[in-house]
Amino acid sequence: VSPEAPDAPERPLRADAVRNRELLLAAAREAFAEGGPDVAVRTIAKRAGVGPGTLFRHFPTKRDLLVAVLDGAFAGMAASIDEGLAAEDPWEGLVHVLTATAELQSRDRTVLEAAGPELFGDEHFRRRMDGMMEGIARIIVRGQEAGAVRDDLTPEDLPFIVAALGGATEHCAPLEGDVPPGLWRRYLGLLLDGLRPEGAHPLPARAPTHEQLLAVKVAKGSGALAG
Amino acid sequence: VSPEAPDAPERPLRADAVRNRELLLAAAREAFAEGGPDVAVRTIAKRAGVGPGTLFRHFPTKRDLLVAVLDGAFAGMAASIDEGLAAEDPWEGLVHVLTATAELQSRDRTVLEAAGPELFGDEHFRRRMDGMMEGIARIIVRGQEAGAVRDDLTPEDLPFIVAALGGATEHCAPLEGDVPPGLWRRYLGLLLDGLRPEGAHPLPARAPTHEQLLAVKVAKGSGALAG
DNA sequence: ACCTGAACACCGTTCAAGT
DNA sequence: ACCTGAACACCGTTCAAGT
Numbered sequence: 001v002s003p004e005a006p007d008a009p010e011r012p013l014r015a016d017a018v019r020n021r022e023l024l025l026a027a028a029r030e031a032f033a034e035g036g037p038d039v040a041v042r043t044i045a046k047r048a049g050v051g052p053g054t055l056f057r058h059f060p061t062k063r064d065l066l067v068a069v070l071d072g073a074f075a076g077m078a079a080s081i082d083e084g085l086a087a088e089d090p091w092e093g094l095v096h097v098l099t100a101t102a103e104l105q106s107r108d109r110t111v112l113e114a115a116g117p118e119l120f121g122d123e124h125f126r127r128r129m130d131g132m133m134e135g136i137a138r139i140i141v142r143g144q145e146a147g148a149v150r151d152d153l154t155p156e157d158l159p160f161i162v163a164a165l166g167g168a169t170e171h172c173a174p175l176e177g178d179v180p181p182g183l184w185r186r187y188l189g190l191l192l193d194g195l196r197p198e199g200a201h202p203l204p205a206r207a208p209t210h211e212q213l214l215a216v217k218v219a220k221g222s223g224a225l226a227g
Numbered sequence: 228v229s230p231e232a233p234d235a236p237e238r239p240l241r242a243d244a245v246r247n248r249e250l251l252l253a254a255a256r257e258a259f260a261e262g263g264p265d266v267a268v269r270t271i272a273k274r275a276g277v278g279p280g281t282l283f284r285h286f287p288t289k290r291d292l293l294v295a296v297l298d299g300a301f302a303g304m305a306a307s308i309d310e311g312l313a314a315e316d317p318w319e320g321l322v323h324v325l326t327a328t329a330e331l332q333s334r335d336r337t338v339l340e341a342a343g344p345e346l347f348g349d350e351h352f353r354r355r356m357d358g359m360m361e362g363i364a365r366i367i368v369r370g371q372e373a374g375a376v377r378d379d380l381t382p383e384d385l386p387f388i389v390a391a392l393g394g395a396t397e398h399c400a401p402l403e404g405d406v407p408p409g410l411w412r413r414y415l416g417l418l419l420d421g422l423r424p425e426g427a428h429p430l431p432a433r434a435p436t437h438e439q440l441l442a443v444k445v446a447k448g449s450g451a452l453a454g
Numbered sequence: 455a456c457c458t459g460a461a462c463a464c465c466g467t468t469c470a471a472g473t
Numbered sequence: 474a475c476c477t478g479a480a481c482a483c484c485g486t487t488c489a490a491g492t
Contacts, residue, residue, distance in 0.1 A: 014455060041485065051458045056486065150420075160395045160414050167394020168387045178442035179435045186432040187387050193377075194417040199426025205413040208406045215405035241474060268466065278477045283467060 021058050023048040028069050032110040037066055066110070067122050073108060074128045077101055081135040091148035093139050095192060101162055102188050105169045126214065133158075133210065150200040154207040165191060248285050250275040255296050259337040264293055293337070294349050300331055301355045308362040318375035320366050322419060328389055329415050332396045353441065360385075360437065377427040381434040392418060 013021070027047035031039045041062055045055045059065035080100035087093035136155045143149030168187035172179065193199065240248070254275035258266045268289055272282045286292035307327035314320035363382045370376030395414035399406065420426065 017456060020457085040483085042483095052485085053459070053487080054457055057456075060486095062485065157413075157417075160398050160410075161417070163398035164391040164395040164414055164418065167397070168391040170394070171387050171390035175435070175439070175442075178439050180432055180439075182432055183387075183435060186384075186430050186434065187391055189428065189430040189432075190384075190388070190421040191391065191418065192421070193426045193428055194419070194421030196426045196428075199420045199423045201416065201420055201423075203413050203416040205410050205416075206407055207413065208402070208410060212405050212407075213402070215402075244475060247476085267464085269464095279466085280468080280478070281476055284475075287467095289466065 017058075020048070020050050020054055024050065024055055024058055024065070025068060028065050029072070032066065032069055033108055037110055041065075063122070067125055070110065071124070071128070073104055073110075074125070074132075076104055078128065078132055078135070081132055081139070084139050085135055089148075090139070090143040090146040094143050094149065094195070097136070097139065098161070098165065098188060098192070099185075102165050102169055102184055105166050106173065106184050147197060149195060150197045152200070152203055152207075153195060156207050156210055156213055159213065161191065161195075244285075247275070247277050247281055251277065251282055251285055251292070252295060255292050256299070259293065259296055260335055264337055268292075290349075294352055297337065298351070298355070300335060300337075301352070301359075303331055304328055305355070305359055305362070308359055308366070311366050312362055316375075317366070317370040317373040321370050321376065321422070324363070324366060325388070325392065325415060325419070326412075329392050329396055329411055332393050333400065333409075333411050374424060376422060377424045379427070379430055379434075380422060383434050383437055383440055386440065388418065388422075 024044070028044050031044045031047060035043075041055055042052055044065070045052045048055075055065070059068065077097075077100070080097050083100075084093035084097040087096060133155055136158050140149055140153055140155055140158075144151055144153070165184075165188060168191075169184040172183045172187075175183075251271070255271050258271045258274060262270075268282055269279055271292070272279045275282070282292070286295065304324075304327070307324050310327075311320035311324040314323060360382055363385050367376055367380055367382055367385075371378055371380070392411075392415060395418075396411040399410045399414075402410075
């Protein structure tokens, strides 16, 4: 599940092109982190010192730029999965993965606001996802064999659990300052208790299969990226 | 917690004004339900047969229109709280409230995409919220006295739990058709198991107080309503 | 090959002009 | 009082023209 190198381009780019691409990525990373996914592309282009046309030459769509930036975050998740696998205690391994993910969501507005299921339509994201799923599957099975995780949980549940976590974390974000810091940990705790075998009651629906998850095409633009 | 009448206007509106207001609300209700909160105001105005200027005379901001439409959904939630209070079994009462809420979220894209914490800034929403909180508090206390709900849960946790539910439900929505129907019930089930006392472990953060929740001003526009 | 910036089709919102 | 629709300041995206 180690981080992969980003797509190698067909043929080498011209010197100024690689430089602009890098400037664009750096500018986008900062701008998105500060202002969320709604920052104007013009702002990002200006920050990078290039025209808007150049931005769209490198990233055909604003979403593509966002995905490229998000890739760093996903690499972070992949790393936390590796760490979770390395933990001695299987339950602590799962806790580590979910904590790291939620912490990421609470630090970077971009991740939680933009990482909707529409991203399943992006090819690069999909490849990352596949790799991460394997690691998560191992963590869950290990937890189940140790009797620390409820038996009816599947790896395919994880995206939805992360989404639930994101919903709570997102709700915390604008309250930051007025509300106890790290409040999201409370709801992570609640959710974790739901993953344990002790209080487990039969679930009213079966989990989706891996194939079903990947069946989504690029959804008709919605959410934070519509426009 | 019974539904209140919408704000009574200072002085009676002219006949054509009340008619236009109603047409606008009906058009917005349909348009938002179909296309989510991103539908253009021009589309709504055209659907209602009025000019865009008229729309903004009745609803100074697109968000105000959305809040007015959402009010129906909130009335539905208030009703489900009353039903939850009427249930013989305290646990079933809580389940009823959360199920009804999630069902609402899964039926109407608007509710789940727009009901972020920015709405706390809206006065009308705030009044509704206050009324609902009381009912929820009674349901939770009743459950705790019966030993069916974990002791460290507070009414102020509910908005975050609903947000978590919304995160999972929102993640399900675009997968509709590819994924088992009613998949959100699975994650509601997981969450509910986290609310039970059986598997409860100490939570790493204290719940916010009611005052903290209401401290939010209108957040600098973000999310689905920015622009 | 790559970059530039004017231009296009949108968006939420405003406001002079009408009745 | 209320309505209308042209106009404004944006937005993401495109494309002829330059180097």
